Amino acid sequence: MARTIAIVEDDPDQRANYSDAITSKGYRVQAYASREDALDGFDRELPDLVILDIILGEEVDAGFQLCRDLLSRAPQLPVIFLTERINEIDKISGLRLGAWDYLPKPISLDYLAERISSLLRINQARQEQQEEHGASARRVGELVLDTDALLASWKGKRIDLSGTEFRMLAKLVRQPGHAVSYENLMHATMQSLVTNNTINTHMRNIRKKIERIDPAFAHIKSEYGFGYRWVE
Amino acid sequence: MAHAGRGAFVRIFNRIRGPRIGIKLALLGSLLLVVPFFSYRQVVEMERLLLEGQRNTQLLKAKGIATLFNGRDSLFNDLPVSTSDYEPLFVQPLSGAVRIDGQGDDWGMNLDDSMMGFGSPTGDRDGDLRLLLGERNGQLYGFLRVRDAEHVWRDENILRLDKSDQIRISFIRTDGEDGRIALVGSPAAPLTAYAMDDGWRFAADGPPELRIQGAMVATGSGVDVEFRMPLDMLGSRRHFGVAYVDVDDPVERNIRQVTHTLPTADKAGFDLVVLQSPEVRRIVDGLGYAGARILVLDERGRVRAETGAIPDAGNTTTHQGVMDRARDLFETIRPLLHRITTGERYDPEAISVAESQETASEVIAAALRGEPIARRRKLGNNQIVIMAAHPIYSKDAVVGSVVVEENIDAIVSFQRSSLERVVLVSVASLLIVVLSLIAYAARLAWRIRHLRREASRAIDQYGRLRTPSLRAEMLAGDEIGDLARSVSGMLSKLHQHNTFLENMPRTLRHEINNPLNILSTSLDNLATEVPGVLDSKYLDSARRGVLRIGSIVQNLADAANLDDALLAEEMEIIDIDELLQNYVANCSLSHPGCQFVYRGADRPVYAKLADYRIEQMLDKIIDNAIDFHRSNSPIKVQLDVSRDSLQITVANRGPTLPPRAERTLFDSMVSHRGQDNRLHFGLGLYVVRVIVEHHGGHVRAMNLVDGSGVAIMVQLPLAQAAGNGVDAPRPVLARSA
Numbered sequence: 002m003a004r005t006i007a008i009v010e011d012d013p014d015q016r017a018n019y020s021d022a023i024t025s026k027g028y029r030v031q032a033y034a035s036r037e038d039a040l041d042g043f044d045r046e047l048p049d050l051v052i053l054d055i056i057l058g059e060e061v062d063a064g065f066q067l068c069r070d071l072l073s074r075a076p077q078l079p080v081i082f083l084t085e086r087i088n089e090i091d092k093i094s095g096l097r098l099g100a101w102d103y104l105p106k107p108i109s110l111d112y113l114a115e116r117i118s119s120l121l122r123i124n125q126a127r128q129e130q131q132e133e134h135g136a137s138a139r140r141v142g143e144l145v146l147d148t149d150a151l152l153a154s155w156k157g158k159r160i161d162l163s164g165t166e167f168r169m170l171a172k173l174v175r176q177p178g179h180a181v182s183y184e185n186l187m188h189a190t191m192q193s194l195v196t197n198n199t200i201n202t203h204m205r206n207i208r209k210k211i212e213r214i215d216p217a218f219a220h221i222k223s224e225y226g227f228g229y230r231w232v233e
Numbered sequence: 234m235a236h237a238g239r240g241a242f243v244r245i246f247n248r249i250r251g252p253r254i255g256i257k258l259a260l261l262g263s264l265l266l267v268v269p270f271f272s273y274r275q276v277v278e279m280e281r282l283l284l285e286g287q288r289n290t291q292l293l294k295a296k297g298i299a300t301l302f303n304g305r306d307s308l309f310n311d312l313p314v315s316t317s318d319y320e321p322l323f324v325q326p327l328s329g330a331v332r333i334d335g336q337g338d339d340w341g342m343n344l345d346d347s348m349m350g351f352g353s354p355t356g357d358r359d360g361d362l363r364l365l366l367g368e369r370n371g372q373l374y375g376f377l378r379v380r381d382a383e384h385v386w387r388d389e390n391i392l393r394l395d396k397s398d399q400i401r402i403s404f405i406r407t408d409g410e411d412g413r414i415a416l417v418g419s420p421a422a423p424l425t426a427y428a429m430d431d432g433w434r435f436a437a438d439g440p441p442e443l444r445i446q447g448a449m450v451a452t453g454s455g456v457d458v459e460f461r462m463p464l465d466m467l468g469s470r471r472h473f474g475v476a477y478v479d480v481d482d483p484v485e486r487n488i489r490q491v492t493h494t495l496p497t498a499d500k501a502g503f504d505l506v507v508l509q510s511p512e513v514r515r516i517v518d519g520l521g522y523a524g525a526r527i528l529v530l531d532e533r534g535r536v537r538a539e540t541g542a543i544p545d546a547g548n549t550t551t552h553q554g555v556m557d558r559a560r561d562l563f564e565t566i567r568p569l570l571h572r573i574t575t576g577e578r579y580d581p582e583a584i585s586v587a588e589s590q591e592t593a594s595e596v597i598a599a600a601l602r603g604e605p606i607a608r609r610r611k612l613g614n615n616q617i618v619i620m621a622a623h624p625i626y627s628k629d630a631v632v633g634s635v636v637v638e639e640n641i642d643a644i645v646s647f648q649r650s651s652l653e654r655v656v657l658v659s660v661a662s663l664l665i666v667v668l669s670l671i672a673y674a675a676r677l678a679w680r681i682r683h684l685r686r687e688a689s690r691a692i693d694q695y696g697r698l699r700t701p702s703l704r705a706e707m708l709a710g711d712e713i714g715d716l717a718r719s720v721s722g723m724l725s726k727l728h729q730h731n732t733f734l735e736n737m738p739r740t741l742r743h744e745i746n747n748p749l750n751i752l753s754t755s756l757d758n759l760a761t762e763v764p765g766v767l768d769s770k771y772l773d774s775a776r777r778g779v780l781r782i783g784s785i786v787q788n789l790a791d792a793a794n795l796d797d798a799l800l801a802e803e804m805e806i807i808d809i810d811e812l813l814q815n816y817v818a819n820c821s822l823s824h825p826g827c828q829f830v831y832r833g834a835d836r837p838v839y840a841k842l843a844d845y846r847i848e849q850m851l852d853k854i855i856d857n858a859i860d861f862h863r864s865n866s867p868i869k870v871q872l873d874v875s876r877d878s879l880q881i882t883v884a885n886r887g888p889t890l891p892p893r894a895e896r897t898l899f900d901s902m903v904s905h906r907g908q909d910n911r912l913h914f915g916l917g918l919y920v921v922r923v924i925v926e927h928h929g930g931h932v933r934a935m936n937l938v939d940g941s942g943v944a945i946m947v948q949l950p951l952a953q954a955a956g957n958g959v960d961a962p963r964p965v966l967a968r969s970a
Contacts, residue, residue: 012747018754106746107783110757194783201845225812225848227819
């Protein structure tokens with residue numbers, strides 16, 4: 002049975018483009034133009050994944066509000082935000098149990114499709130993981146990365162990372178001790194438009210999230226003018 | 234050149250912007266000087282008016298008195314001839330009976346003041362005599378005071394009468410013959426009068442002349458003589474003379490000296506006894522009043538009656554008080570003041586006594602010609618009087634005149650005191666007005682300065698708004714308050730506009746990103762829908778275009794958000810030497826083909842920084858240096874430490890900065906790259922500046938000393954707790970290669 006993807010986007014052209022692209026990948030699509038429409042639709046049927054534009058019409062935070070509403074109905078539901086407002090997503094994401102990611106506009110439909118499939122897979126993997134533990138896990142020192150379930154943990158404690166952050170961290174620890182350039186890290190974000198600043202922001206977020214568990218954490222080191230290095 | 238000239242002109246013009254408010258107010262305040270000016274003029278006019286009034290009053294008085302005498306020419310007819318050929322002996326009318334006893338105390342007047350002096354000019358030699366004549370009931374009274382150290386009485390045994398001290402009276406008798414009377418006497422007996430022979434030796438008739446009585450009393454310094462004779466004896470012409478014969482040696486009894494009142498050589502042989510007309514006097518007496526002198530003159534200008542006296546202007550008090558000193562000062566500057574305000578010379582004292590004498594003669598002459606006249610004249614004792622004269626008519630002929638003299642001290646002192654008051658009030662009010670003007674101007678200038686300072690502080694040197702409103706003068710109700718409110722209103726509108734502009738990139742990004750997204754996703758879908766398109770180069774270029782627009786919008790939004798983003802940054806103390814070392818080393822990796830040289834501080838240099846932002850700043854500077862560097866020349870990065878700051882210098886060889894670029898280089902959207910700046914919006918160095926300023930430092934760009942390239946220097950404060958030693962800064966950009 003085909004998975005159902007809900008798209009909430011007020012612009013008809015973009016909505017149509019997303020629908021077409023996602024439908025062509027073999028998913029069923031529910032497209033909504035406003036928050037109210039979307040809530041009505043969710044009352045009837047919960048999708049398997051939701052793609053949210055943050056600004057809907059006059060409501061600048063409509064996407065976040067929808068996300069909060071969904072939290073009460075389906076805490077595990079994967080969400081993809083279409084925005085560059087990372088900090089605000091973080092505030093919401095801390096409350097979420099489910100996997101989530103974001104994609105700044107202008108988006109590439111290929112990246113979107115990849116994120117959809119990845120999040121769906123992850124969701125499934127997480128549910129299955131309840132029983133068997135981390136077959137696909139990769140261990141780098143105290144860091145454990147489960148690429149299938151998109152779960153990371155430090156010293157046995159889970160770190161709540163977005164898909165983008167997870168991919169960047171995975172890239173960084175692929176060859177521990179080696180410097181990873183900004184360019185490589187940009188590829189890992191799977192976004193079309195990334196600046197050094199974006200990378201720096203992500204890296205700082207990752208550091209902070211780990212430092213919350215372990216204040217002494219100092220394994221991510223800046224290579225000024227080049228990129229980052231994971232030091233053992 | 235023309236431009237430079239105009240610039241200089243504008244600069245000079247700007248400097249001479251006109252007087253400051255304080256000076257303007259002071260100039261306006263000086264207009265108040267017209268108040269004392271007009272007051273002075275008014276006082277002068279008033280003085281003139283008062284004098285005119287006084288003159289008219291006196292003329293009226295003179296006229297009134299003259300009216301009393303009109304038609305009564307008989308009153309003046311008792312003086313037969315002109316007095317001008319004779320020396321007159323004035324006769325005072327006596328008010329009471331006089332005893333002939335040699336004592337002058339019953340004359341009813343101050344003898345010393347009234348007596349006429351004869352003999353030596355000083356009046357203190359032996360034989361000098363002083364004479365007073367009086368008239369009562371047809372009798373002529375005489376009182377003599379003679380200085381005579383050795384008094385010699387008559388010796389009864391000597392027949393000759395010229396052998397003792399005696400009084401000789403010469404006159405012309407009613408029958409026209411010469412009359413000679415000698416008054417001789419013994420001690421303690423009245424004087425005896427004898428009519429004398431031609432040589433004054435023997436008595437002409439033998440028996441004494443009994444109509445004439447006299448008394449002589451010895452005083453300490455001489456003798457006092459009193460005598461009386463009937464006026465009838467003198468005849469109508471009243472030729473008369475008195476002499477004192479001084480005999481000092483009681484044995485020889487020769488005449489040592491004769492002192493007489495008889496006239497000097499050019500006059501006739503006798504004095505003229507001038508009697509005032511008692512009738513006229515009686516009329517005039519009742520008219521006298523204080524401070525005025527009334528004279529009645531006959532047609533020959535002889536004084537026929539007089540009453541009243543001009544009191545002495547009096548006492549020139551010694552000036553001591555402040556007021557008096559101010560008065561003195563005022564008196565000294567008054568001529569100048571007078572000249573300035575009225576344009577006339579000021580010299581009330583200019584009329585000399587001599588001139589006054591002439592004035593008096595003129596006045597009398599004019600009155601006797603029949604013209605009523607009033608003039609100002611000066612008396613000897615510095616008194617100014619007004620002299621008014623009115624003719625007395627009888628049968629259409631002038632028979633005399635009435636002269637009224639009155640001093641104008643009252644007017645002068647009124648004028649003086651009102652002038653003083655005017656000056657005082659003017660000076661005081663001027664002072665008050667000027668002081669309050671100064672205070673007001675200072676306050677006004679302070680308020681305006683204050684407002685200006687706050688207004689100019691509201692915007693920083695890059696034109697960014699620091700505060701959306703003013704606080705100074707906002708509650709003031711006057712125009713400055715209006716100005717402050719208007720400026721504040723402008724600021725808040727500007728603030729709204731600025732907020733709008735600041736939010737613009739973000740709004741723009743959102744607004745552009747949506748159509749861009751349509752483009753991007755449409756291109757993706759197109760590629761899936763039409764398989765052949767995927768190979769088209771147009772699809773690629775379209776995608777590149779989308780990305781480029783996206784990155785432009787992103788950069789603009791990032792630069793616009795930089796201030797806010799920096800505020801969210803956490804600063805930590807890091808070793809900037811290590812950071813730079815690391816950075817420059819990595820530069821060689823990320824920019825192959827470029828050569829980088831780093832000269833560090835050889836020891837840790839700690840500063841409080843947001844390291845990503847410093848990295849971002851370095852990225853921008855290095856990008857800039859790479860863009861402009863001459864190929865194969867190294868880009869030098871150097872760290873210098875001074876007492877409390879560090880300096881990062883990035884230098885490259887290559888084209889130098891265009892003139893005047895240093896100032897605008899770090900502004901937003903300013904690029905000095907010329908034509909080929911397709912991907913540059915002048916945001917790079919703007920970002921550098923914002924980051925540096927956020928760290929409390931500053932950045933500048935300058936050409937290398939030898940003109941071979943450009944250096945960008947960033948100065949940042951050192952972390953205070955780091956305890957860096959002080960190094961002498963090495964010469965900046967000492968170039969080794």
